Amino acid sequence: MPIVVTLDVMMARRKMRGKDLAAKIGLSETNLSLLRSGKVKGVRFDTLEKLCAALDCKPGDLIDFDPVD
């Protein structure tokens, strides 16, 4: 899929662990792990909002478009 989840990069920049982020935004670690690996069909706007608030970033920092994939 050409949509690439770059949440890992943002988490590394903010030096935030998955466990902490999951607790902060109220998401299970399993779901966060699925999201990080891109094994999901979609992301809800409210999840995106929470992620952006927790990582102090914009939605574009979390997902990217790569037409080659």
Added chain:
Amino acid sequence: MMTTLDDMAVGRSGRRLADLFGWLFGAGAFLLVSEVLYRPLKVFGFSLAGGASADAFGSFAEVLVGALPTAALLGAMWSARALFRGFEGGDVLAVETSRRLSRLGDWLVVSAVLAILIAPTAPGGLSIESNFQGLLADLALGCVGLAIRLLGRVFSSAAAIKAEHDQII
């Protein structure tokens, strides 16, 4: 997956209905054996011992065939029990639920078809009027079975949509 209060309520209702259908199945099976099959089976046994096996087998087979629609209804009750037992966990929109629902519809259709095919030859000499009423009841049962089968297909689609929805985080 999180279990909500609604899921728990569905689970409790499912358990109660599963118990009810379990009891109905047990009572139905007991009545089928005691009221319909026991005496012919006994006669068949004595006839076999007496040597008249061909006639005895024929009349016993006739009773057995006559009991097939009821046996199919018992199968429907068992399927309903399995269906509601599956609701206990609160996971209603599942592939297994749609399969069980379709199976319940199948049993009802089978029972109706068997009743329509077998009823005219059943012993007892039914009047035309009561035969017609029975036919109507069997047709209605068959239609309900077909409707439940369709519902099973709808459940199957709903389960697929839910599975996709669960992948949206």
